[in-house]
Amino acid sequence: MQNNHINYVEFPASKLEETKRFFRNVFERDFVDYGTEYSAFKNAGLDGGFFKSEKSSLTYYGSALVVLYSDDLDSLKMKIVEYGGVIVQDTFVFPGGKRFHFIDPSNNEFAVWSDK
Template sequence: MQNNKINYIELPAAKLDATKTFFKQTFGWGFVDYGSEYSAFENAGLDGGFFHSEKSSNTKDGSALVVLYSDDLEGIKETIVENGGTIVQNIFSFPGGRRFHFSDPSNNEFAVWSDK
């Protein structure tokens, strides 16, 4: 553990099982359940968890944006759609790379970026 550093993130999930399946199949994350309404994720770069809630995390509502990295932006975009994610903003360029935004089965917004 590093003192005074971000250590853990928690996100809502209306469809907890579908959300876990999506991230496991799409990004290879692992999960540890703590009861029926909370599941911690691992192997995601930063540890965290999903808690059952009808709310979702979206930038239009002022939420922070969780951004993942991929060295194959087009490939991961296709995998996201195949596994039940929805593209909410197509690939665009920005200084330093390219990225797109997607929502998971619980309607949480994420982004994936690449420097390639």
């Protein structure tokens, strides 16, 4: 632990089991359940969890955007769609790389970028 550093992030999940399955299959996350309404993950660059909620995290509403890294955007994009995610902003180029945005099964928005 480092003093005054971000060390945990939590996301709402209206479809907790579907969301866990999605992140397990697409990003190879492991989960530890704490009751029926909370599940934590580790080793994702930053530890965190999903809590049962009908709300969602979308940049349209001012939410922070969590951006993941991949060295193969095209393959990851196909995997996201295969397991129930929705691409909401197709791959675009920016100085230093390229990225796309997707929505998970609980309607949370994430982005994935690559420098390749």
